[in-house]
Amino acid sequence: PSRSFSASAVRNAAINQVTVIGSGLMGAGIAQVAAQTGHKVNLVDLNDDVLKKAENSIKTSVSRVAKKQFKDDTEKGNKFIDETLTNITYMTDNNRSVATADLVIEAIIENVEIKRKLFSSLDKAAPSHTIFASNTSSLPIKDIAESTTRLDRFGGLHFFNPVPVMKLLEIIRIPETSDATYNKMVEWGKNMGKVTVTCKDTPGFIVNRLLVPYMMEALRMLERGDASARDIDTSMKLGAGYPMGPLELADYVGLDTSYYIVKGWAEKYPDNTLFENVPLLEKLIKEGKFGVKSGEGIYSYK
Numbered sequence: 632p633s634r635s636f637s638a639s640a641v642r643n644a645a646i647n648q649v650t651v652i653g654s655g656l657m658g659a660g661i662a663q664v665a666a667q668t669g670h671k672v673n674l675v676d677l678n679d680d681v682l683k684k685a686e687n688s689i690k691t692s693v694s695r696v697a698k699k700q701f702k703d704d705t706e707k708g709n710k711f712i713d714e715t716l717t718n719i720t721y722m723t724d725n726n727r728s729v730a731t732a733d734l735v736i737e738a739i740i741e742n743v744e745i746k747r748k749l750f751s752s753l754d755k756a757a758p759s760h761t762i763f764a765s766n767t768s769s770l771p772i773k774d775i776a777e778s779t780t781r782l783d784r785f786g787g788l789h790f791f792n793p794v795p796v797m798k799l800l801e802i803i804r805i806p807e808t809s810d811a812t813y814n815k816m817v818e819w820g821k822n823m824g825k826v827t828v829t830c831k832d833t834p835g836f837i838v839n840r841l842l843v844p845y846m847m848e849a850l851r852m853l854e855r856g857d858a859s860a861r862d863i864d865t866s867m868k869l870g871a872g873y874p875m876g877p878l879e880l881a882d883y884v885g886l887d888t889s890y891y892i893v894k895g896w897a898e899k900y901p902d903n904t905l906f907e908n909v910p911l912l913e914k915l916i917k918e919g920k921f922g923v924k925s926g927e928g929i930y931s932y933k
């Protein structure tokens with residue numbers, strides 16, 4: 632949809648003010664798209680250095696979007712950039728960030744205890760109407776939601792990297808999620824310009840339940856020495872039509888995040904061989920190789 636459509640839709644929507652907690656790969660992207668579609672956004676992280684990095688990545692990304700959407704009209708493109716950037720406020724105070732929020736989306740480290748601690752504190756600070764959502768890749772939404780007293784106003788809003796480009800939004804209901812909450816999440820997803828799909832609260836929802844085992848199989852193939860990393864990636868791009876090979880994608884998602892996903896599943900579902908730990912992944916993490924974001928992963932980006 633064009634921006635004017637999205638922005639006017641937002642004026643009448645129930646969700647106007649959005650707080651995004653965690654300003655890494657995903658949080659910065661979610662905040663950007665929310666701001667692009669006319670929402671007021673608070674973007675929160677642990678310190679100003681991380682927020683500065685997020686601000687820079689948002690500036691670069693929004694310029695790319697403007698270049699594409701307004702290629703024949705620089706003036707409109709510049710207005711779009713300015714309005715988007717003004718819609719975002721950067722802060723480090725979690726509690727203050729949710730004081731007037733209609734929706735809070737959490738996009739911090741993939742660790743259930745840390746997420747629970749955050750939501751338990753936000754539950755006391757946010758107004759009662761505020762909907763809470765997690766962008767978790769792999770953790771049960773219910774396990775996170777149970778740290779709050781608002782299970783009827785809790786759900787999963789799972790975006791894809793890079794958020795400004797990937798059109799999908801998975802919406803996850805727990806049994807307690809009310810129809811009103813679910814309907815608001817669907818409407819908001821559409822206002823964000825995303826195509827929404829709905830999934831039960833199952834490991835990896837739809838996309839990651841299929842994609843993560845596939846990426847892990849590629850790592851196991853590399854570990855066995857069946858083929859080189861480049862040849863595995865070239866094969867899936869040219870032989871199966873994927874935009875990125877599975878190893879490039881693992882680097883792009885973040886090897887740390889991929890590792891937390893699989894480690895969590897391996898502990899929780901020890902009988903499922905698809906979810907087994909991959910020693911090569913653990914080795915790379917121990918060497919500080921987190922993929923594109925750290926400059927080195929399976930490949931080097933230095």
Ligand code: CAA
Binds near residue numbers: 696790791875
């Ligand atoms: N912000 C804004 N625009 C961006 C962007 C960003 N961060 N990244 C790419 N783009 C735009 C570019 O400007 C470019 O626009 P034009 O078409 O106007 O040129 C377009 O997207 C394509 O980009 P590139 O030409 O640079 O590169 P590409 O064609 O290889 O596309 C890609 C890049 C979109 C990332 C593509 O490689 C791709 O789709 N990769 C797979 C991504 C994927 O599978 N993501 C899901 C990961 S799993 C996940 O997210 C869930 C989880 O929980 C782990």
Ligand code: NAD
Binds near residue numbers: 652653657742792884
């Ligand atoms: P990231 O490492 O890029 O960013 C995480 C950010 O959260 C960091 O900036 C960190 O400083 C911050 N953070 C950590 N603890 C915090 C706290 N208590 N309060 C505030 N900020 C805190 O990670 P990411 O890739 O953006 O992933 C974030 C979440 O989104 C994870 O749950 C992940 O599973 C999920 N996810 C990731 C992808 C992906 O492709 N990377 C896709 C969809 C969902």
